[in-house]
Amino acid sequence: MRANDLGAFGFSNDEAWVALSTRVEGTAQYWLAIVMTPIGWAAVVKGLSLVHVSEAALRLVPFAFGVATVALAYRAGRRFAGHRLGGVLAMAAAAFDPLAIGYAKVLKQYTAEAFFCLLALDRAAVFARRRTPRALLVVAAVLALGVPFSNAQLVVAPAVFGALLLDALVRRDARAARTVLAAGAAVGAWACGYCLLLVRPRLPSATDPYWSTQQYLPFAWSALEAGWTRLAWSLRPALGATTTIVALAALATGCLVRRQRVVAVALVLLLLEIAGLSLLGVVPVSQPRVLLFLTTSLAAFAAAAVGGLVARAWRRPLLGVAATIALALLAVDFARAHPWRRSIRPLFVEDAGPLVRLMEQQRRPGDVVLLHLKTIFIHAYYQRAVPRLVPARDVSTGFLPVRAPSTRLVKESTVAAEIAAARVAHRRAWLVASRLRREEELRLRRKIRGGGAAVVREERRPGAFLLLLDLRPPVAPPA
Numbered sequence: 485m486r487a488n489d490l491g492a493f494g495f496s497n498d499e500a501w502v503a504l505s506t507r508v509e510g511t512a513q514y515w516l517a518i519v520m521t522p523i524g525w526a527a528v529v530k531g532l533s534l535v536h537v538s539e540a541a542l543r544l545v546p547f548a549f550g551v552a553t554v555a556l557a558y559r560a561g562r563r564f565a566g567h568r569l570g571g572v573l574a575m576a577a578a579a580f581d582p583l584a585i586g587y588a589k590v591l592k593q594y595t596a597e598a599f600f601c602l603l604a605l606d607r608a609a610v611f612a613r614r615r616t617p618r619a620l621l622v623v624a625a626v627l628a629l630g631v632p633f634s635n636a637q638l639v640v641a642p643a644v645f646g647a648l649l650l651d652a653l654v655r656r657d658a659r660a661a662r663t664v665l666a667a668g669a670a671v672g673a674w675a676c677g678y679c680l681l682l683v684r685p686r687l688p689s690a691t692d693p694y695w696s697t698q699q700y701l702p703f704a705w706s707a708l709e710a711g712w713t714r715l716a717w718s719l720r721p722a723l724g725a726t727t728t729i730v731a732l733a734a735l736a737t738g739c740l741v742r743r744q745r746v747v748a749v750a751l752v753l754l755l756l757e758i759a760g761l762s763l764l765g766v767v768p769v770s771q772p773r774v775l776l777f778l779t780t781s782l783a784a785f786a787a788a789a790v791g792g793l794v795a796r797a798w799r800r801p802l803l804g805v806a807a808t809i810a811l812a813l814l815a816v817d818f819a820r821a822h823p824w825r826r827s828i829r830p831l832f833v834e835d836a837g838p839l840v841r842l843m844e845q846q847r848r849p850g851d852v853v854l855l856h857l858k859t860i861f862i863h864a865y866y867q868r869a870v871p872r873l874v875p876a877r878d879v880s881t882g883f884l885p886v887r888a889p890s891t892r893l894v895k896e897s898t899v900a901a902e903i904a905a906a907r908v909a910h911r912r913a914w915l916v917a918s919r920l921r922r923e924e925e926l927r928l929r930r931k932i933r934g935g936g937a938a939v940v941r942e943e944r945r946p947g948a949f950l951l952l953l954d955l956r957p958p959v960a961p962p963a
Contacts, residue, residue, distance in 0.1 A: 486588040491540025494837025499591040500861040506533035519882035524632030525593045549595035550588030557784040560606035565792030577787035581722040586831035598780040600630035612746040624667045636777040647750035688882035699770040701762040714769040718779035724821035731786035836918040836948035840866035852910040853891040856917035900935035907955040918948035
């Protein structure tokens with residue numbers, strides 16, 4: 485499912501500003517292009533682009549992390565439950581999560597964040613069982629090396645070390661507590677240095693205003709309801725409405741099971757940490773993609789917890805039969821939650837790239853380009869000329885592409901004025917737009933007609949359209 489349509493459509497606007505790093509020239513331009521992208525993840529994309537440049541090739545990076553997450557879910561779930569049934573259920577939860585499937589086809593780092601979160605939790609479970617310096621070193625390495633690939637590791641690390649420290653204190657193991665504190669301090673120092681030196685200076689000033697338009701958790705009792713609503717957006721499609729409640733309850737019991745305690749406590753701490761940061765206006769919770777690392781881990785380990793309960797129930801045959809019947813009912817709920825045919829489709833399609841290339845091929849020297857604001861990065865990536873970027877700290881991306889004098893940005897409120905201005909020196913105009921709702925497109929077309937331009941050609945792709953406008957249509961003779 486993750487491989488379906490991997491390269492069938494061009495990059496969306498959000499993907500295109502990430503892909504621009506593969507087309508710009510020079511270190512300074514590259515550094516500017518990855519301002520909002522994890523450095524390590526961007527480096528892998530860049531390296532892959534040196535081998536082959538296509539939508540399918542570049543999307544292999546999120547695809548590979550998505551597939552690796554499914555494989556890891558089996559291992560982590562089996563270890564967590566103490567039985568292979570836990571691994572199978574965890575793998576199913578990760579494999580059929582519609583959001584995880586969708587973002588495995590999107591040129592963004594969200595599948596990498598889910599992979600490294602799941603890996604860190606699994607490695608923490610290994611250390612809790614083995615209690616060796618080598619196992620703790622692996623935990624620290626996963627959390628530290630994951631930072632350049634996953635912004636989420638910055639919040640995962642405190643939860644993981646907090647759970648390991650609580651486990652050591654419960655076992656009254658002072659030596660383990662000291663080594664966990666030392667490892668946590670080392671990872672914390674690395675993460676802080678990375679943020680201060682490589683992340684914070686690159687963040688545009690418009691990042692916070694952008695996210696301020698999204699919903700954070702409120703300072704009120706309604707925060708509990710709001711937080712559950714945000715989680716349910718992702719967990720119910722991944723597990724099913726009933727299965728989500730049952731699985732999370734099973735996961736909660738893991739706090740009392742020695743084998744499962746570290747992972748279960750770490751997930752509880754991670755939930756509390758994200759809730760607290762959201763209350764402070766640091767982590768937005770209204771966008772499921774931002775929390776994919778959390779919801780993927782919750783779904784996988786919650787499913788594994790169900791598998792562990794069913795496996796343990798078979799110590800008593802009657803109880804085992806009842807648990808198996810309950811599991812079958814949950815499987816029906818799981819199947820009903822998944823629109824199987826829709827699950828293989830991309831999350832959103834904004835296929836303006838082929839239209840930009842068509843326009844580039846058929847433009848005449850005197851033609852002007854009217855570029856919709858929502859398509860600016862798609863145009864910059866697919867244009868023939870090498871893109872050139874300039875810093876723009878007042879926009880959320882941190883940069884804007886430089887446009888040719890014959891290319892003008894338009895939106896619904898300005899398109900008529902831009903047509904009037906272009907008519908002075910140009911006979912034809914190409915208008916390319918994407919990600920417009922049907923009613924938005926209709927209003928834009930009315931504005932075009934109101935500006936006195938006539939549509940003489942139209943090309944469409946999923947989520948995008950291209951119009952050739954005659955700016956000087958013949959005037960009808962007077963009656």
